[in-house]
Amino acid sequence: MLRIKFLKTHPNAKLPTYGDIDSLNLDFYAIEDTFIASGDTQVIPLGLKAILPKGYGFVFSERSGLASKGIIIGAGQIDNGYRNEWKVVVRCLQSIFSSSAGYQIKTGDRIVQGRLVKMISTYIKEISEYEFSFNNSRGEAGFGS
Numbered sequence: 001m002l003r004i005k006f007l008k009t010h011p012n013a014k015l016p017t018y019g020d021i022d023s024l025n026l027d028f029y030a031i032e033d034t035f036i037a038s039g040d041t042q043v044i045p046l047g048l049k050a051i052l053p054k055g056y057g058f059v060f061s062e063r064s065g066l067a068s069k070g071i072i073i074g075a076g077q078i079d080n081g082y083r084n085e086w087k088v089v090v091r092c093l094q095s096i097f098s099s100s101a102g103y104q105i106k107t108g109d110r111i112v113q114g115r116l117v118k119m120i121s122t123y124i125k126e127i128s129e130y131e132f133s134f135n136n137s138r139g140e141a142g143f144g145s
Contacts, residue, residue, distance in 0.1 A: 005051040007050070012107050014047075026113060027110040029110055030106065033105065033107055034104075036090060038101045038102050039092065040092055040102070042089075046088065047085070049086065051083070054080065055119055059117050063113050071103050073088055074088075
């Protein structure tokens with residue numbers, strides 16, 4: 001079993017938890033009350049730093065219940081060597097004409113979920129048009145085909 005070592009950097013910080021034994025993602029919690037207005041984007045601190053296992057990174061995604069309310073996660077990944085406080089970019093896509101016109105996050109709310117991912121090193125190589133065409137069985141059939 002892999003281990004993620006967390007350091008709490010805020011008194012309201014909570015360690016992430018799994019909803020149940022079969023959950024794919026860990027839930028992360030807000031450390032302060034924050035209101036996100038419709039159309040606004042905010043960086044939300046999680047009050048945690050971590051040491052990830054060698055060869056792994058971490059990826060955040062929306063919680064489905066919040067996504068259904070127009071609350072989505074922007075940039076959300078942690079590289080293996082990152083040692084600063086974890087934060088997530090949260091956007092409120094609700095219409096300004098909506099009855100709520102924003103979203104209130106309260107201290108202790110589950111605001112984002114995430115999972116450990118294996119990093120795979122890749123080699124980047126530029127190729128010629130000929131080599132590309134030779135390895136392209138679809139021809140010009142592209143997006144939407």
